[in-house]
Amino acid sequence: MEKPFRAVIIGAGPTGLALGNMLAAAHIDFVILERHDRVVTESGACIMLWPHSTRVLDQLGLLDAAAAESLGLHSKVTIDPLGRQQSEYPTFQWIGENHGYPTLHLPRTRLTKLLYEGLGEHRSKIKVSSSISAIDANEDGVCVTLSDGSMETGSIVIGCDGVHSHVREYTKADGVPFEASPQVTQFECLFGTASSIPGLQRGIFWESHSPGMVTQFGTSDKIAAFSLFRTLEETATEENRSYDTDSVPRFFKEHGENFIAPGFQVRDLQKHCTWTRLARQPEGSAKLWYHGRIVLCGESAVQMSSVMGMGFNAALQSAVCLANSLYEVTRQTSPNPTVEVLTGIFGDYQQRRETETVEIKDVSANYIRAMTSSSWLTMMVIKYLLPWLWGEKSMMKKLGTESISHGRTLSFIPYQDKHGLIPWRS
Template identity: 30%
Template sequence: MQDQPFRVIVIGAGPAGLYLARALGGAKIDYVRGNHLLLFPHTIRLLHQIGLYDDAKKRSYKLRRKIDMTKSGYVLSDYAMWHLLEERHGYPTLPIQRYDVLEMLYKSIPNGKRLIKTGAKAMSIKETDQGVAVELEDGTVETGSVVIGADGVHGMTKKYIEEAMSKNTTEATDTTLFYTPTASQYYSIYAEGTNTKKIPSGIFYETRDTGRAIQLGADNDKLRIVMYRKLPQQMAGPVPYTAEQMEEFAEALFDMSVAPGVSLGEIWPDFHKHTARLVNQHEGFAKHWHTGRVVITSDASVCTSSVNGLGINCGLHSSHSLISFNKPCSRSSAGNPSTELLREAFARYQHIRARELKAIYNQAYSSMRQLTWDSWKDWFIDRFLRRWIGSDFLVRKYLNPLICKGQILSYVPFEEVSGPLQWKRTPGVPINENKNSEPLVVEQAQ
């Protein structure tokens, strides 16, 4: 198998999996609807590089301001956050539906319709020194050089790696890496509705209270909302909530303002209940990201709450980072690289990317608790200290540097946009891609 071309099998057809497929060259996928996302300027830049910027703008709208409020509607701050991010980095921040991102990426994949394989689900993984074999639900077996798991925090790829590493008594673990088990202390409703109250467009409203919070974005005719509540007790796995439980959840927040002069109870009937979702907010940092030929990325490796909107952005940039670390492997003169070469590349990827993500994970963890006033300290920080420091100081200190360090495909030149704050990574000279190396993406159906 050493003479075979380098072939990647991607498990999971979410945004990270499809971005991997688009960046690597092709895919076989199927997908379902999900929640809405917030794409920051460095991620819009990634979409621009692969020709999807104009499509993303058509499916979204520009955010300009962020308004922080208490449950009574008292405005704590009104900050032109999104306008200033675009002014400083050149690209806007776009709120967009998950299914729109999936559709954009899928349609951009070369020969996507010809390669699509519906109903595919990975059931098992086997790896040898020569390659990998993934058995699908229909009994077929796909072979390749590498498996990349983008199938989520509870996906089978992560479980495979955990089981394999628990049996491995010879390979040393990097004890300097951050690790925390995946658990849920909060749960949320994601919903989309009609803007019958004519709430102003382009504003991101964030309302806080003890144990609960609401984030609302308004377009001219649409509303997108995320509601947060603290769980009665910590949970370790996914929970299938009912429509009745979702209604009970929402009713507990009816008294909270979602915009000045408008409460959740007034607009909840305007939301589409058949597409709304009640889900747990998973938080966790995986200990093992890879074996010899199997590696995980996106929220399979690091899962944060959605409160700061950076989850999808981190997932796409992690996927890109993984591609960059494995470019030397895909261009190996032997065709199919050795397991040792791949293991070294995966270890470097985890070592560097984990350190980049640790700060983002910690920030999201703290933000969730500060927004829901989880303790007197969190209440004081959110209610007073943040207001005294000022939103712009926090954005300049933490968010602007993060955006400037966004990943980019070194081998895809394009006419990028920039602002006064320059990008730290820029495209290089195109390289010759292996035309025989098409990734296979397997959807993990729920």
């Protein structure tokens, strides 16, 4: 008798948890292995959920909970290096009107907690303190050996373990030909949360641009979130990506004069911080997202700047695409598809998602280089030419028509769609 299909998901971050919610809804067995000792921890930048993502959360029954945890931002205000306002638009209100679903800004911890709680009884399928030491795959299935010597078996391994993917690295170590394009790391970001800042207007996404730096900041009545990007003096590598205990205080000191909102500077933010992390932002992509029974999803496959808030949205769309394919194959074939069948599924998955995801990566790369004046030509096009030709509202319509409206949904969950001015293409 054949064993039932079982997915071994590596990584209990937002992507792995979201995929777990999808597989649970599809009645596909899974286990999630997380190397940390807890699932919900302070980590990562504030995540912006675009409408094609909140649409998926609506399918999963999590939209109302996500809205309740959001910062409630409705407008975007840009300022210059001296703190003077340059523009103000109800950008997120327009986006909501275009698509029928809101844009939500959630601190990563809140999103992780939301997706974790969404698993309900399936939370027992998450195993923490589970570091990988080996992955073995053959014609019959996969076996993941953990650092404590225990093993998890299944039909496939899905690497949702982020930028510094262990799945990708261990697969290379075992001789499987995952060939990644070189990661470029030209920027780093100090992100974190703070207590609500008195005197600053609520509901505003503040963004400032200056040579070598971009700041992003928003506050609700209870919490504030920020991301401070800066250009590295030289391109970094994986080998020199560590920081010491003085890195964050030194960052605040070096950029204390930069404004993040009118009358409010980086140095003013420091005393309100409740949590911070300084991290580099690698940009790159794996040339092959799969091999045999192993497949990558999210930032383990494509890494991008978080400046446009598109990383998790791209990962969520990949998870939707993968979940739909797994649902279909487990209903049409034997409980445990052959390697040949899986190769076809994973190849189709990469073909559909790679072009879209790499395009998003490249747009994000162009945006941060423009806003930090790293590329003068790109800066002139993005900062001046496009707004002059299109205007902010028309640019949001163009983005919605060409990108957001093509967002995928889960094929196996019936639901009532919401609609805006721009029709959904799928």
